[in-house]
Amino acid sequence: MAREKRDGNPSALYRWALWSAARRRWVIVGWLLLVIALGAFVPRFLDVVQSVTYGIPGSESAQTQEAFGEHAGFEERDLLVVSVREGRADQARDALTKIGGVVATEDGVAGVSPDVGTGSSTGGISADGRTAFTTVLLATGVEDRQKLVEHLQEVIEREAPPGVSAALTGTSPVLADMIHVEETDLAKGEMLGIPVAIIVLFFACGSLVSAFIPVIIATLGLVACIGILGLTSYFTDWGAFIESVVAMLGLGLGIDYTLLIVKRFREERGRPGVTPEVAMARTVDTAGRTVAFSGLTVMVSLPSFFLLREPLFSQMAIAGMIVVALMIVLAIGLVPSVLLGLGDKLDKVPSRATRRRAATTAAGTPAAPETSRWGTWARSVMGRPWAFLVLALVVLGAAASPSLSAKLGVDYGVRALQDEPSGRALTQLQNAFPDATLAPVDVAITGGTAASRTDAALKARALLLGDPRIDVVDTVAVPDGEASLLVAAANLAVDDARSPALVDDLRERLGAVGTGGTQVRVGGTAAEARDYSQRMSDSAPKVIACTLLLSFLLLVWVFRSLVIPLKALLCNLLSVGAAYGLLVLVFQEGHGEALLGFDSPGYLQSWLPLTLFVFIFGLSMDYEVFLVTRMREEWLATGDNVTAVAHGLDRTGSVVSSAATIMVAVFAAFMVTATVPEIKQFAFGLGAAVLIDATIVRGMLVPAAMRLAGRWNWWLPARLDRLLPGTPSH
Numbered sequence: 001m002a003r004e005k006r007d008g009n010p011s012a013l014y015r016w017a018l019w020s021a022a023r024r025r026w027v028i029v030g031w032l033l034l035v036i037a038l039g040a041f042v043p044r045f046l047d048v049v050q051s052v053t054y055g056i057p058g059s060e061s062a063q064t065q066e067a068f069g070e071h072a073g074f075e076e077r078d079l080l081v082v083s084v085r086e087g088r089a090d091q092a093r094d095a096l097t098k099i100g101g102v103v104a105t106e107d108g109v110a111g112v113s114p115d116v117g118t119g120s121s122t123g124g125i126s127a128d129g130r131t132a133f134t135t136v137l138l139a140t141g142v143e144d145r146q147k148l149v150e151h152l153q154e155v156i157e158r159e160a161p162p163g164v165s166a167a168l169t170g171t172s173p174v175l176a177d178m179i180h181v182e183e184t185d186l187a188k189g190e191m192l193g194i195p196v197a198i199i200v201l202f203f204a205c206g207s208l209v210s211a212f213i214p215v216i217i218a219t220l221g222l223v224a225c226i227g228i229l230g231l232t233s234y235f236t237d238w239g240a241f242i243e244s245v246v247a248m249l250g251l252g253l254g255i256d257y258t259l260l261i262v263k264r265f266r267e268e269r270g271r272p273g274v275t276p277e278v279a280m281a282r283t284v285d286t287a288g289r290t291v292a293f294s295g296l297t298v299m300v301s302l303p304s305f306f307l308l309r310e311p312l313f314s315q316m317a318i319a320g321m322i323v324v325a326l327m328i329v330l331a332i333g334l335v336p337s338v339l340l341g342l343g344d345k346l347d348k349v350p351s352r353a354t355r356r357r358a359a360t361t362a363a364g365t366p367a368a369p370e371t372s373r374w375g376t377w378a379r380s381v382m383g384r385p386w387a388f389l390v391l392a393l394v395v396l397g398a399a400a401s402p403s404l405s406a407k408l409g410v411d412y413g414v415r416a417l418q419d420e421p422s423g424r425a426l427t428q429l430q431n432a433f434p435d436a437t438l439a440p441v442d443v444a445i446t447g448g449t450a451a452s453r454t455d456a457a458l459k460a461r462a463l464l465l466g467d468p469r470i471d472v473v474d475t476v477a478v479p480d481g482e483a484s485l486l487v488a489a490a491n492l493a494v495d496d497a498r499s500p501a502l503v504d505d506l507r508e509r510l511g512a513v514g515t516g517g518t519q520v521r522v523g524g525t526a527a528e529a530r531d532y533s534q535r536m537s538d539s540a541p542k543v544i545a546c547t548l549l550l551s552f553l554l555l556v557w558v559f560r561s562l563v564i565p566l567k568a569l570l571c572n573l574l575s576v577g578a579a580y581g582l583l584v585l586v587f588q589e590g591h592g593e594a595l596l597g598f599d600s601p602g603y604l605q606s607w608l609p610l611t612l613f614v615f616i617f618g619l620s621m622d623y624e625v626f627l628v629t630r631m632r633e634e635w636l637a638t639g640d641n642v643t644a645v646a647h648g649l650d651r652t653g654s655v656v657s658s659a660a661t662i663m664v665a666v667f668a669a670f671m672v673t674a675t676v677p678e679i680k681q682f683a684f685g686l687g688a689a690v691l692i693d694a695t696i697v698r699g700m701l702v703p704a705a706m707r708l709a710g711r712w713n714w715w716l717p718a719r720l721d722r723l724l725p726g727t728p729s730h
Helices: 002-008 012-022 024-039 042-048 060-071 091-104 142-159 171-205 208-232 240-269 276-308 311-333 335-347 352-360 373-383 385-405 421-432 450-465 499-511 525-559 563-588 608-638 641-673 677-714 718-723
Strands: 076-084 109-113 131-138 164-169 440-446 470-476 484-490 519-524
Touching (some): 012 024, 012 276, 012 311, 012 335, 024 208, 024 311, 060 519, 060 525, 076 091, 076 142, 076 171, 091 131, 091 142, 091 164, 131 142, 131 421, 142 171, 142 421, 164 171, 164 421, 171 208, 171 240, 171 641, 208 240, 208 311, 208 335, 240 276, 240 311, 240 335, 240 608, 240 641, 240 677, 276 311, 276 335, 276 608, 311 608, 373 385, 373 677, 385 563, 385 677, 440 525, 450 470, 499 519, 499 525, 519 525, 525 563, 563 677, 608 641, 608 677
Antiparallel strands (some): 076 131, 076 164, 109 131, 440 484, 440 519, 470 484
């Protein structure tokens, strides 16, 4: 019926498949040459990737930093820590003097000053004399700070005498070293995730050859994507976390999309009287179209990141769209030629599913859904739709409930840096000075008159000294006399769960001392993290609204329905809520710390919920398209809603479950091997959401809801149908 019409009036995808089938060798060679060419830029990307920064332009912390740069000549203060295990007690002090003198002459260093926020005129000497530290003032802007601290670490290592350990620690050194840790975590995740994916694929496809194809295609896509990022790095910047996002998305989606093509091709090829070329054309026209729409649903959610006006999120949007687009194009443009080139080798070890299809398929008619467990399950759910609907809602609601107590913060992940210079220096500092914390608090007093600034500075200093959470307060010399600057050290770590409250309290109290046009601003690392978290919270409504709107419009266009898109949005919101609840339970409340290998900071990474919302929404829509596209095929062929839902779940159930298992396995691999907090939380959130979506949502909620909606599932006002542009299937 529908297929005969499609063969008689072929679509662009159908014609492409036939064209590429006749030129399969050239297509394969062309793709390989393109990937090799792009792969040449991979080292470029790895060399220029930058550390994540949490500064928000225009925020109070950013204005404070700018005031320090304008009036005092430095924007960040870090610590140079020197430690000796054996030797003279004064060796650390001598080494500190020598190394500090060299560091002070480097470009980008405003000075090495022992009395800026350290509370020690001697530069900080431990009781046993074996550890010493001093303050290094950095004058460069945030965009150049990573390169500067990397250079300074090299200088410090070179100048350190034998037997002396010396390194720079502080905000920028920690963030710079985090790049190396993330790259190590990424490599470990790939080494574990790829073999696990191959094992799952083998059981899903029943053939070792079929199992390797999706992994190879996904790997080629990753190389091409990172190569493109490397090529574009000549005129734009890329953050370190982008590589992790690309790897997780690329492996998961690349394998999923290729698996869908492989499974559909084997199904079409098993029909009597169908040549491999026609089978592939039908595969690309159906499964290929599904892949394209699935990828679009992921891509369409990503532009909402631009609303945050923050470089990291803009980079995630661009890189995410690039990697998804590449996986779509590879699945449609390369996979068909590879499968046709392999021929019978594709089924080297026949699967039970293949034998079942061969035994139950006659004259090109698919087996009845009742013959498969997915078809039987679909009929069972639709036989008691209210019971399954309520059960699914109760389970998802219970999982989501902990999210109501979610707290946000910025975990700098110093626990993961024990083998990095900044991490070792921080450990040495804390061991030698148990009460020391690396928690700078900066206060900039500007505007008004010199007298009003002086008065505000005296009052601010008194308030700071009277706060038990502040250990040290120093005054910074201001050559131009146009500002009063104070530096302090808090006794709370910058990523302590209590630090946001400290920042809010100081801003309220210190802000009140400014009179006569004088402005008092509070900055520093903890304040910067607080401003970052606040930006995430303030931007959440518009990002969520944009994601929902774009996803709804795309699904209306794809499915020619109003009910299905609305149902999809509600189901995805439930998936996101359940994933959030599990995140809070595990990473905020700390259940499973020992099992997963982390220490809970008492909050979630501030940017994580919003980032996960966008990605989870896209991935959930991905499975929605997988499932409902096949249901729509059956609806157009039969006009019966129950049959369409049962057949759709029957034909896609194994593919969705296999794809979800692979994606969960990939995310789990990154989660288990990661030491960086955001990678571990990000992977856990994605994995939990995919697992929930592929089981409770697609297996229970969707068929139950579609059974209750009946023919309304496929309703679209005629006027709106005429206004919508056509799709490849219409």
